Amino acid sequence: MTQIRIEQQARQQLSLTPKQQQSVKLLQMSTLELSHEVNTAIANNPFLEEPDETQTDPEAKEQDTHTEMKAGTTQEHDMPDMPAAWSGDYPRPHNTVEGANDVGVWARSVTSLQDSLLADLCNYALSERDRRLAEHIIEAMDDNGYMRTPFSELVVPGQFDPEVDNDEWEIALRLVQQLGTPGLGARDLTECLRLQLEALHTATPRRALALQIVTGHLDKLGRNDTPGLAHSLRRTEQEIQAACTLIRGLEPYPGNRHSTVDPSCYIVPDVIVRKSNTQWVAASNRDAIPQARLNATYARLFRGTRYSERALMAKELQEARWLLRSLEQRGNTIQRVAQAIVARQQTFFEYGEIALRPLMLSEVAAELDIHESTVSRATSNKYLASPRGIFEFKHFFSRELPTQSGGTCSAGAVRALIQEMIEDEDPKSPLSDVVLAHKLEREGIVVARRTVSKYRAQIKIPSAELRRAF
Template identity: 65%
Template sequence: MLLEYLLRVHANVSFIGRHEVAQISFELQTRQQTTLTPRLQQSVKLLQMSTLDFSREVAEAIANNPFLEEQEDSSATADAIASTPDSEHERASLQPASSSRDEQEPMPATQHIEADAPSGYSGDYPVSRNADSSDPDVGQWARSETSFKESLLADACAYKLSERDYTLAQYIIEALDDDGYLRIPFSDLADASQFSPPPQDSEWEIVLHLVQQIGTPGLGARNLSECLTLQLNALPEDTAGRALALRIVTGHLDRLGRCDYPGLARVLDCASQDLQQACALIRSLDPRPGGRYSAVDPSCYVVPDVIVRKVGKAWVAIGNDSAIPQARLNTAYAQVFKETRYNGRSLMAQALQEARWLMRSLEQRSTTIQRVAQAIVARQQTFFDYGEIALRPLMLSEIADELGLHESTVSRATSNKYLASPRGIYEFKHFFSRELATSSGGTCSAVAVRALIQEMIEEENPKAPLSDVTLASKLAREGVVVARRTVSKYRAQIKYPSAELRRAP
């Protein structure tokens, strides 16, 4: 009995010991984690926004915060602009905005962000023409886009059609898809009860034939074969290869899609030269005739953040302040708030603090974009003088090291940001291109190599186009060593087909 009791006690002690070990097996761990403050989160959010999104964000902040107000043009400035000749106005509008900011005074720097003189080019944004009107008129910059359906309906009105035929034409035109095809059967175009008597398929065919004649050739086709046939029929009868091309698109389009040229020559019983001529004619046709009428989405308009101009012998970047809304702190409200004492003061204090944070973020965003743009322009001077072929390889880390910024900050400052120059409007990221080695030991940018390939293709003999192997050999003679598959990739990026498809008849 004593032995059994001792064994039970030992078992209990062992259990308790194991339990105690389980209790003290938990470990304490420490780790570091970076957490952005609300102010830094706001700065990062504003920096990576495009100009259009940034403008909406600032406008929303002005509408919701009583301590913020939009900076309006003074009447004196408006009168000065109105009395300035056009040429002088253009020169004055492109001058860099001056700043009277004092680095030693923290608060005045956040009062407002405005240019002492208008900075001209505002992209497609409206600019205020009347000092008495604070809201810009969309009609100053918006324009109407005409779709191919509207164009067809307008052309149909020129024909003497009965009310019934015009209604049928309306149903057909409205049923066309974005490519210009009619992919809906006649029975599904309209409810038969809307017509008396209901239209027959033959009646639909007659009206469809009219629609196909009044628009761009190919519109209103029900399949690719009919689309290409309509375009070929619209060509003059003496067009070289037209008859053979009609035979191909009406009965042997599948063979052409497989590039089965020997089979086509055998089935059509024609010479290889005539077949090549007919195939080249077919490739020149438009398989999506409705695409050329696609309306441009106004939201895709680009508003440049900076303007590049030549000052002396150097290109410089000038901030486009007129493209964004100008905001400032309402000092009158801030002073009234300072002198009041009431229970809701904490809410107003938070709104005032948010207004000050926003003003500092606006200034910081403008300064960062301006610095990054100027650093890019300073390194790409030859691009603005000679074009794509002179673009230097550039990395985000180079700009970050030069400006003392983090690489992620530079990445945000270049995303969805654009600059306007005499050579066109470019995204900031266009100037960052990886480097390729040259036989001389130097480097060149991938953009420059694409420009060289494009130049070689444009100067080639159309009857003997350059293959990718030949292009790689020519680039090697120029000192640029690239593989054939790299040439093929760059050729596809600049939207040039292969040598066989570029060959002229």
């Protein structure tokens, strides 16, 4: 006889208030997306208006200030704060009663593929060695979500002790393939489709037949050879067509859904980097930041209404105040992150790509005492303009590669070195990837030939044979 056991469990759970959800939403937006959001809010909320730069009336300015102060004291009960045990990390202005916020610990944002998988990896209890293996695989995945780099090229000799064997890499890859969207981490299209089919419920119609097709007859599927598939698999053409319909509903490029930047968008830099004395510093691009303020007239009308009628306007005023505070928090966070990046990449702005140093999100997060996910949001779709050009914040985060001298260099610096060597080569006798690897080794940087090929492809330089001048 089956016994039914009923238990009560108590657990603590922190949920985000609407204000904190808005802060996350605004922080991860690009400047263009933010402008659209603010303009929409101004159009729909009577308590918001665009600042009038020509206003010089001292009395009007005083009314605006009084309106904001009054709003901050009369409506505070409408905005629940987080529990005392929760601590955040947004910058907090002095002499305010509202605490700082870092909702990034719990909230989810649209981030890069690597950031998303690394966040999922944190949910697994792994040894330091296993975690590092999985991280190397995640970092090697391309924008389509494929892991096309051979295991032998993921690390340099001597980076792990003992050396990593193929079985260890396979186990780490299987773990990564369980993260995120099914199909990620596949080494080819067959494996990508197979992983997605295996993730479907076993009772899915034609699942088993679809697995047979993708694992052994993908060429016939590509030619739409239904009769040939029916003959090879001894099934009816109707069954084959049903299985092919299931396969065509899969995603051949599972990494594409993680793309966060529309390349057709115009880039508006969030900060400007200039040299001040001997140091490079970052300053907010004020012209690019959308402005909004409380409408003094409507706020004055709100103060004059009877208590029974306040509910009609209280929600709009509350949302206006939330937006203004979230805008200020967003600007402060981006400015702090940008300055932390610039402070660590002084040599880049002085000498260029070849001097790009290794940098991790965790370094910036530790210095600013904020969560890595907050740094990730503050760097996604954010750009800085400098005398060397316009760069996305994430350009300055590059993996660390060891050197023979015991130091480290960034992958970005290695790519720059490869580009310099190719630019200086004899066009009639271009440098092969093997020769480039040897030249890098003489510079103290030990990378495999296939790694050189990968970096060369990333900077869109063709192979030696295609570069040869006749």
